[in-house]
Amino acid sequence: MSPLKIFQSLLLFSLLGACVGDKILFLLPLASRSHVHVFEPLMKALGERGHEIVNLSPIESKNMSPTVKQIQLITVDDLMGKIPDPFEQRKLGTFRAMINSSSVEHIHTGCIKLYENPQLYEILKTEKFDLIIVDVLLNYCVLGMIPHFKAPSILVSTFAAPSSLSAIFGNRLQPSFVPCVFLKYTDQMSFLERLGNTVLDSFFAIMWDKMIIQKSEEIYKKYLPNGYQLPGVDKIQANSSMLFMNSHFALNYPRSLLPDVIEVGGMHTRPAKKLPKDLDDFLSSSGKDGFIFFSLGSIVKAKDMPEETRKIFLNVFSRLKQRVIWKWETESMPDLPPNVKLNKWLPQQDVLGHPNIRLFMTHGGLLSTQESVYHGVPVLGIPIFGDQDLNVMQAESRGYAKMVEIVDLSEEKLESAILELINNPSYVQKAQALSKLVKDLPQTPLDKAVYWTEYVLRHKGAPHLRSAARDLNFFQYYVMDVAAVLLTALVIIIYLISCCCKTIYRRTCGMKSIKTVHLKKE
Incomplete structure (x- = not known):
């Protein structure tokens, strides 16, 4: 700037009363x-x-x-x-x-x-x-x-x-409808899910x-x-x-x-900018089949994944029509197929905004899922830790994503999920519809x-x-103290009514029995 x-900005904002x-x-x-x-x-x-x-x-x-x-x-x-x-x-x-x-x-x-x-x-x-x-x-x-x-x-x-x-x-x-960050629940929970969600949510607060x-x-x-x-x-x-x-x-x-x-x-979301020439050439020349973007984020190092897992990804990628751009932390990789390109760092939003992208394979970090929605790209979620399971589950429930478990990953599971996401147009349609929703805001x-x-x-x-709710403890917030008083009062009222009924019953029935005995004697 x-x-x-x-x-000019300072003058304008001062006139508007900004601090x-x-x-x-x-x-x-x-x-x-x-x-x-x-x-x-x-x-x-x-x-x-x-x-x-x-x-x-x-x-x-x-x-x-x-x-x-x-x-x-x-x-x-x-x-x-x-x-x-x-x-x-x-x-x-x-x-x-x-x-x-x-x-x-x-x-x-x-x-x-x-x-x-x-x-x-x-x-x-x-x-x-x-x-x-x-x-x-x-x-x-x-x-x-x-x-x-x-x-x-x-x-x-x-x-x-x-x-x-x-x-x-x-x-x-x-x-009852807000899932704990560590659970793969949606906001539509069964009784057992609500039970588990309530227990784990409380347990998480204690452990944290x-x-x-x-x-x-x-x-x-x-x-x-x-x-x-x-x-x-x-x-x-x-x-x-x-x-x-x-x-x-x-x-x-x-x-x-x-x-x-x-x-x-x-x-942090924004429209895509122009990519560096070498990267743009690789992605733009992918043709009608397009490309897949694979990144596990900034904390998880893809190079540290188990060797058998790396080979699963590589073998599946080698059979795809699409090109694959893979965020990988070293310069090279043995037996790399010609349709796969490695990069230590990638401008993620610029890649997601490229017109040839077909699929985003991600760990499911919140920033990545927000960016995928902003750019309207279907997601294959591979969660590793933290809130990633929940993020991917939410994406799946919205209809623009599928989840695979990296611990028991196989070539069949991975390839099936990739082909489903690429070949079924409903996923990209849902992603693009959701993109319009997240952008349709007054500011x-x-x-x-x-x-x-x-x-x-x-x-x-x-x-x-x-809110005055800040000053209320758990029992006060949920009016449990009021409920306890009302329940106690109800029990007392029921007890008094019961005693009165018994007294009236005894007196009424007692008078009748005395009259009956008296009549029999006469």
């Missing part, structure tokens, strides 16, 4: 690449509107406004270096993987490295902020910085927030508190100045002004939301996020949006 355009010049801290020092990608568009947009942005992140974002200052205290390798093998974790199953403490230990290790960096304490001493925006699900151990800076905050969930998070805002999600939140609280109370005086995680979250959820009602099932819980899913998700961010700034935390 040219200096003239920046000046230009406010200082905003993006607090995501422990975020993965995909989490950072959620925040980048909002960061860039706010910077271009004249806000002074400090981005505390393990990744330096490109093409940012000059008003965005980026500070990298730890790297992604510091954070993600000791993650357990996701393919081995997949074999454990959802439940065992969820309770495996080694799967989250890297978060605590990364957090301690963060607090051991002297640059952090310079920021704590010298900086002041008007608003703090936090990637909450991976950054609980830095929540203590919010009361330290004494600024209002917006929490951001990089996927549809679990009930344990949204409940803090008084927005409890009903397990034990494995992540309690340890995170211990860390920031140990390392932050006067940390022992800081409130706990629950109280800090309860004082937050707003929750942004990276979800969309057309993709993640509709749910009831309070005015301070905002869906901003798809902030883009990014514009919506910018508006509500500035709304919180304008109204000093917007306390008027807070």
